[in-house]
Amino acid sequence: MSSDRALLEVRNLTVDYVGEHSIARAVNGIDFDIREGEAFGLAGESGCGKSTVAFALARLTRLPGLVSGGEVRLNGENVLKFDKARLKAYRWNEVSFVFQSAMNALNPVIPVAEQITDVIETHNPGLGADGARARAEELFELVGIPPARLDDFSHQFSGGMRQRICIAIALALNPRLIIMDEPTTALDVVVQRDIIEQIVDLKAKLGFSVLFITHDLGLMIEFCDRIGIMYSGELVEVAPSEAILTNALHPYTRALGNSFPPLTGPRLRMEGIPGSPPDLRSLPQGCRFAPRCPRAMDICRVENPELRLYPEHRSQAACHLLN
């Protein structure tokens, strides 16, 4: 269960992509917390910066990407300042990852057992080969795959099982945070449902936090406790997940919510979000959503609103309409 204590505090995080002639600011000074035991979601269109944030938190940003400012604090320590040794302890012991491409995340020429024991032995050399093997068997049990299949190769597993193996590897060292970037996107809905229920079961049992990234807002609302909506590199709303559909404060959140046809009720025409996000190399003045916003005012084209807390809604939003 989630508490109010922050596990990871992200402050003014800024990430640039450096080109030969220009710099694109993919993440523009965002602030949020991931609380202990919480599932926190980041949603938004392609290119809004949600995966860039995930990579920065894991210190996986590589050129041309560059974390150019801000802090990521874990128990008061700044993750962005970790040296090599501290980073090794941080990765996988404290924060692990599950990526979208379960099909490609596993090495096809090595049995999956080795890929799990490799992680365990690297980070926990005291355990020994037998200990690592026993832990791998335990992890397979945990994600519902018979341990007898440990010596199989990745192509012998279905897509859903491969994603479960990736989850097992992520759980290997009992991390406190698992970053999941589109973990179920390539899977069929029934498989997706199983995986998400399994993650909820494991989370209840082991108490880790999740940073969950997906374009599927419906799934995110079902799974996450709180959700941050990103647009063009900025957080435009952070709210409890149940408020995202019923009490969205930002027009972009509302538009995103209206992009998914419902399964019940009359068949009505919906409009989605006309237009496309701005080019990060030539941003509009003022609010970045203003050119597509149905309710944009004069001030929106001049001044970029800041993310503010609206305590009566328990939500934060960045929109001039609310002031």
Add this chain to the structure above:
Amino acid sequence: MSLAELETASPTSALAEPAIIEMDNVDKEFVLGGAFLNQTFLKALSGVSLRLTRGRALALVGESGSGKSTCARMLARVYEPTNGSIRFHGEDITSFHGDRMQQYRSQVQMVFQDPFGSLNPTQSIGYHLERPLRLHRPDLRGKAAIKAEMLHLLEGVGLRPAADYLTRRPHELSGGQRQRVAIARALSVRPQVLLADEPTSMLDVSVRLGILNLLEDLKRERNLAALYITHDIATARYFAEDAAVMYAGHVVEQGPSTSITDNPSHPYTQLLIESVPNPMRKVTTGNKRRAADIPLWTRDSRGCPFVSRCPRATAICKENMPAPVAVGPGHIARCHHL
């Protein structure tokens, strides 16, 4: 399941309207392996009957490997049926050759999933539209007439100002814009039938509705019959009037799409709908796992393909595939336990 059986089971359905194109009890087998005399066959489609009518869309819904794309490819005559027939205005399409076949190809057009792969990166947008116009539209004489038609097509799919797009190349366009070009190209030959295979699944959520709305407008304006293939039952309901749910090459439920989502009758359809993300609830703990591989359906397989996963399964389900049973107006399901 033949069309005749379907009509007997659901006489009031849209199926009774005259069809532009229909699949009647079609089987499709592919060779899996084995030597000459003891080959094994994968049965990709078993007794599929579908009908496409003017101004309506039929959605084919199901998971990967259920046979949806095989259906579209058979209608596009990429594959020939093993058994059963496919009729275009009553004529068997396997009898088409030469000019008649070329005519058929222009009347039945496809839009593919990947707008990055379906356009030639070395050619301009104008080239993609000009080729089909030259080959299939003898009524357009002279460069001016062809150019005017190209501009008209681009405007028709919402790419304005159209003249700006003619000289651009695919990499200069977004995924949504490319898919619009692919739709314009399909429409350039004035088809009667549009086969859309997952046309929005590679696009960003915010542009998906735009593409579906465009297809909806075109379907109405041009009175097109559309086949919409998707794994997303919510968009199937949004875009298509009718839907057919497929499992292991069998159509297990078929009817008006709202009737299917409001009153899913086959256990597989129920499982699908229950699995769709629903923001009105929270994921709960302690649920049983429901996913399983689709069984490999061969020539010798018998019974209902869903039997291994079905909560209602009994002995009879292992023996034969149930006949269609009407569960609502124009709505049939194939289950022994309805």
